Amino acid sequence: MKLCDFVIPADIDEARARLRELGDAAFPTAGGVSLHFLRFAEPKTAVDLTRLGLSGISRDNGRFTIGATTPVCDLQKHVAEGWVLDRVARRFVTQQIRNISTLGGNICRVFWWSDFPVALLALDASVAVRGESETVLSAEEFLARPLKLLKPGTLVVAIDIPAVESGAGFGYGKETRVGSSFSLATAAACVVVEGNRIKQARVAAGASLSMPQLLPAVGEKLAGETADREAIEKAVATGTEGLAWKGREGMSDPYAAELSRIIIADAITDAVAEART
Amino acid sequence: MSTVKQISLTLNGEPKTFETTADETLVDLLRRHGYRGTKTGCYEGACGACTVILDGRAVYGCLLRAFQAHGRDVQTIEGAGSFDDPHPVQRALVDEGAVQCGFCTPGMVLSAKALLDETPHPGSDTIKEHMDGNLCRCTGYEKIRVAVEKVAASTAMP
Secondary structure, three states, X not given: OOXXXXXXXXXXHHHHHHHHHHHHHEEEXXXXXXXXXXXXXXXXXXXXXXXXXOOOEEEEOOEEEXXXXXXXXXHHHOOOOOOOHHHHHHOOOOHXXXXXXXXXXXXXXXXXXXXXXXXXXXXOOEEEEEOOOEEEEEHHHHHHOHHHHXXXXXXXXXXXXXXXOOOEEEEEEEEEOOOOOOEEEEEEEEEEEEOOEEEEEEEEEEOOOOXXXXXXXXXXXXXXXXXXXXXXHHHHHHHOOOOOOOOOOOOOHHHHHHHHHHHHHHHHHHHHHHHHO | OOOOEEEEEEEOOEEEEEEEOOOOEHHHHHHHOOOOOOOXXXXXOOOOOOEEEEOOEEEEOOOOEHHHHOOOEEEXXXXXXXXXXXXXXXXXXXXXXXXXXXXXXXXXXXXXXHHHHHOOOOOHHHHHHHOOOOOOOOOOOHHHHHHHHXXXXXXXXX
């Protein structure tokens, strides 16, 4: 038994009160998919966060705000200029899981195979956390220790990402054993191109690393470089030196490293191509 | 000890109340109450045999806890059609010879139905995308794809 009880709060205040009361015995949940991968020493009480009005996508001032309990299928189906998360959503597990898994859930319980944290790191997303007041953290700050930041009585309410506009491009790639499997390599890149040169780049990767992470050295190596495949591969090779690659599902560590470098370079190449259109 | 609580939901168009615990999956609750057309296969969200429709969307009944369906609309294969009046997807699967052992078929039907209810005439890529969570070890998928595409192209859907 993992869960011993459940509560279904009707609004944010009630949810926060329940989470405070229950403390470590609470299991805040929306889609509930991560429950399948977790083991608890003691049974917990599920706090269902799906009725709090935290689902939906809106756009304001060149940024998208995504409610924490927005299911992945809504990211998959959303159509708007500068919207890029459909590319990540479309390759996320299977339709039945896309229909129930939420963006908030994907950043609060992060696993080595997690795809959305990689995309959000590349996009320089921010995460709104509601406690006594609302705090906005960068995705990098939040993803470094999500469960430690979420003290009893606090919850993620929204994720904010920029619209990828003219002159900028987003690329995403992943490799899996079969389409619905966990990622063996997952990478995302967001670039700004001026003329034939990369002005700036944010690159992130996961699955073959211990956890999803931003690769600042790759971004630094790319800045000012010619926007061609040779320069991209060189920046990826030198910018990922020293990373502790981890092979999964029968892959050796060096194979995982090589596979990841290709996936990362592909994501950057796609981002550059989009920025030029 | 798990606390037993009541949940209410609409099941195949009828309001229902069930007792459940936090750890009970939706598929187990449904089968416990006689809705055995929903199959249990992998129990880990991979095979799609337990697919039901929750608020218009196909979901895995084995990953969802029953309490998550409280206040929501659930459709099972028992509500999709009957022997005398099959759903267009059921009819097409039979016509195309897309059923062998039949174990995956309820899940296949409900995944296709959820898609076609939302998008009556989807393209081939959309069909593949929305059927990617259902495994079939008999047919090789081609006949299933053809059957769903025929319904999507027909006037059987509104």
